Amino acid sequence: MSTLADLTIHEALDLLDSREISAFELTQAVLSRVAATEDRVHAYLNLDAEGALAQAAKADKERLSGLQAALLGIPIAVKDNISTQGIETTCGSKILKGYIPPFDATAIKHLKDAGAVILGKTNQDEFAMGSSTENSGYGVTHNPWNLDRVPGGSSGGSAAAVSVGEALGALGTDTGGSVRQPAAFCGIVGLRPSYGRISRYGLIAFASSLDQIGPLTRDVEDAALLLSVLAGADPRDSTCRPNPVPTYTEGLDTGIKGLRIGIPTDYLAGQGIQPAVAKALKEALACLEEAGAELVELRLPHTQYGIATYYLIATAEASTNLARFDGVRYGIRIAEEGTLEQMYAQTRGQGLGEEVKRRIMLGTYTLSAGYYDAYYIKAQKVRTLIKQDFDQAFEQVDILVGPTTPTTAFKLGEHITDPLQMYLEDIFTIPPALAGIPCMSVPCGFDAEGLPVGLQFMAPPMEEAQLLKAAYAYEKMTRWNKRRPVLC
């Protein structure tokens, strides 16, 4: 049954501003949905129902006193790798069990300053390493469209929550596709901004040259709204860019007549694309053409090297970033016997999960003496070539469009024993992440089993406004985002 929990953020804001509903009622409706569906979906690791209702009541008072804020009273979920003061933050890992951040991430501070209600922390692949949320240390999340399928990952909890009405919007993080791929699998919108657009202060690092925070929402306008709140320079994150932040919700509806849209042929052929995904893409392209866009086929010739490049660079960075989890300053300690060094190894050996250890091992190897140039530096050089592919493409076109993923949501357990097969799911989301460009997934249809398909839009660096405008025009013509899952 459709309730307030199914509203988009902008619809809810209209009702709140006209006093037709209160933030307290809205948050109650979302918590009722959580109570009805969470035992089957398991989107949350830590739900702060009491805190959320208190924040909602405060938002109602503030609205009555005339305060205006971009997200006043809107219930938002947060991925568990983003620091929330006073709320346990584990990154989906046993090694961080019990960790209570003494500070808020800048993204959380922005949400709170805008009046958002923080609902709690969502499930994820441990340290954001995975494409299915099966690598969580705290159990799997189920795809609301089919409970036997994965929700995607690593921001699977956030995507499932937004999809099923357990939050109006959510924060995720995207290193190689972890916002866009779960958005595609769960039939919602997921935006990865340009590298440096949103501060990462307080985001627990996986691969620092790639990690980005991004919103997961039910439509493009909500993504624009959240991006306007989250973006901007931060003295605490020196990789954050100082470019001014436009109001991304303005000018969304100016249309795409005359927009040059590039179709990378390397995203079409021989990449294991399911027929249903190919069909949805074909229909989407026809739709964009009908809206007045000019379609241009072009090449991104280094696409095929994206996954290998990514897994060498991201694991190298992870092996150093995750050295800090050593049983000294936070999380658990396992010291059955012996010295400091033995304590490190025991804590990490037992506290970290299989995939995280696999990636730390790979990164340690490629950074070690004798292999550094052959693997790590080589991958960085190929990354330059991948970025050049995009630079050259954007000399010809304004936007690129392709599938977000080659397949719809796969079955739970299908790839868990074959890590390489799991990595290949990220073939289309990784290259734009390596290039640092903004990109987003928008629903573009369903396969025969009723599983959602995602369409990926990509734009030049810092051109989020252009990206959102194109995605908005497409969404308005098709309305695939209006369908919601029915749990059974």
Added chain:
Amino acid sequence: MALSRDEVEYIAKLARLALDDAALMCYQEQLSKILDYATSLQTVATEDISPAAIIHPLHNVLRDDVPTETLERDATLKNSPVSQNSCFVVPSLRP
């Protein structure tokens, strides 16, 4: 690119990971397979290409050298498995 058992044990030592035999054997096979896949990069010509350490234009970010807000000490130490007298406590360095 097959990794030997000794190499996998050495990587685990460098990474400070205590792993049992079954895990070492599993990682030996899986890492070898992933590295095999990564050898495809060796076919890409990169002679005159600079490595991309970071993806956007590099620039120094400076700030005034004045103290700013810092984390509260007790709240920070509270997360430590063992602390005493405002210090983190660790096992002995030597047996």
